[in-house]
Amino acid sequence: MHYKFEFRPYQRKFVRAVVTSHGMWEIREGIILCLTDESGKVGWGEIAPITWFGSETLEQALNFCRQLLPEIREETIFSIPDDLPACQFGFESALQGVRESRSEDFELLISPPPASVTYSGLLPAGETALEAWQRLWQQGYSTFKWKIAVYPTSVELKILESLVQSLPASTKLRLDANGGLNFEEANLWLTTCDKLNANSELPVEIEFIEQPLAVDQFSAMLELSRRYQSAIALDESTATLKQLEYYYNQGWRGIFVIKPGIVGSPSRLCQFCQHHKIDAVFSSVFETIVGRKAALQLATELSQYNRAVGFGINHYFAEDDAVWLENLW
Template sequence: MVNYKFKFRPYQRKFARSLTTSHGNWDIRKGIILRLSDETGKVGWGEIAPISWFGSETLEQALDFCHQLPTELTEEIIFSIPDELPACQFGFESALGEAGEQHFDFAQWAGSREQGKKITNAPCPMPNSGLLSAGEVALAQWQVLWEQGYRTFKWKIGVDAIAQELKVFKSLVHRLPSSAKLRLDANGGLSYEEANLWLETCDRLWANIEFIEQPLPVEKFPQMLELNRCYATAIALDESVATLKQLTTCYAKGWRGIFVIKPGIVGSPSRLRQFCQQHKIDAVFSSVFETAIGRQAALQLATALSQKNRAVGFGVNHFFAQEETWLQDLCKDL
């Protein structure tokens, strides 16, 4: 049995401007960096990046869990992390995989930046979706991301009055090139009537709407099943499938549409692999605003499990006020 020395350190990373969704404003991304090392000197890095309002544990619960662990861990301990701590499951299993297989290459990472069309430091380059801010900011923001190579965009809706958002939406789709794809993300913030209006508008206005993401709250699953059958514009589940338990439940209840999977909070990577490979679901893999450490682990899963070659949703670095050079300094102290 291999014992791994365990160290961790919390971090804080400020957004350049508040990230606004139907859940409210988000100003600071907080998380935990993990380090596992074995007796041969192999080191594995992992990241715990919870989003409690999305369905994961809180940062405080994750920190409490880390504090109560011994300074040496076994695989048995790591694979027995309870399902109530899905971000911890992802972080520890990712670190364990790195310690046994592939070391996070700081030299490679430090000399590269995430690009729009291709993601650097990924096991296999994949098309990437760029996140647009809610409101009229998106009307200029997409052009900057287009010049960086992005061809798929995701825009937050369900934030302002629907009449205002539809007005901005019509301007946006008229400005986007015909080769672009657009995803609309409501974060569960629409009413049933508003969701119908959005879907009707999308069906009528532009063929390049890839999907509307989580139009209704989690408890409105039957209505989303119905809407997904009634319109040409697809619906993708997001908050409804935030954790592996929710993912398997929605599948069992008949969802065969698109699943947006956030590896950083979904739970056990090994169990996610098993589920996706067994059921061959149509999955889009998306960021939780993690650092390069969590992003690399998430992209490894996306590369292995993507069935439809959909753009991954990791084009979010432009939302942060600082580069990730601080991350290397933090890890040197572990």
């Protein structure tokens, strides 16, 4: 079957910059795709690369889209190479959208997510987190992710002490280092987390530390996961499906953070997760409503441990997603 193919690049400025150990991120750039079949059914997809996580660059994705004909076949979509994982996700999502389509407008995109999905709200780095959690709590969040490895460890550990004392009972806190700690710092963080989690008077659980060390230090992270009670999640290490498969085969049985927007082929991801029953946390790449809809469908289908999904990022954008999309298209 042939599909009419259209695409449009976009830029969205964050309300406030996203600050991680990788640096400051101020503008989200990506590509919205639209496929239309011969009967007029429409499917939407999104390519939202994060180069420093291991996906293709935006320019590589644009070059791929530009070289395609105005009409493409399914064979083209399923032959997208693995070095274009964000493209794989975007095109397969659009194709799935055509198959499920009942409307030519944005109706299906703006329908509410499954009620079974709970969200983790993203806190800013540093002391700002001490106040930022309150607004998110009022919006219904009870799991929070805080960016660490941005400021000196001694400074952040003092903030952590204040944060866990101020958070409401029964909340969960995730610490995301983005690979920015060294081995000594990671030991210090995990020792602190073990102590906090062992404190029965503290009603807050440190759920896990996300990617404490750089991708090339997997053996050290494996050692840390065996040394401490507190859980470790791989994130940058498992950015793509190829990496996910590799580190599973290397013996990782801890938590895997999966960013559907850059992991690669959704159909192959489903096969892997369903076969291995991994402990996965699904997370955003600051995509728009288009990519988020497809990603949440995967999260609902593949989550085995009912962990909150890392899609609590809407407060980082000023404009409403649906309005923004209609204006773009």
